[in-house]
Amino acid sequence: MGEEKPAGLLESGARVLPWAFEEGTGAFLYWLVRPGRRPDEWTVLYNEGRGPLWVHHDMGCLAFLLAVLEGTAETEYFGYLREVLKPTVHRFTAADEALGTPR
Secondary structure: OOOOOOHHHHOOOOEEEEEEEEOOOOEEEEEEEOOOOOHHHOEEEEEOOOOOOEEEEOOOHHHHHHHHHHOOOOOOOOOHHHHHHOOOOOOOOOHHHHHOOOO
């Protein structure tokens, strides 16, 4: 039988692309890719992995991650990160700055 599709996937041609996995829970974060939308317009879908719950976040990946780290995301699934990480300042770094430029 399976689980119901999230509302965003009912649109013809809509699909998901996984971009994050929460080890130990089976949860995934996906981009919701809709026909005619550019990548900067893709929004976030969360699936709990071991159950039928799908949660749509009407924002892009970066905005979602920042909201999770700041504790302003409307999700109960990543709230523990604030306690574990105890972040004070958030900074996103370009890959070449963090990893060095390729030789």
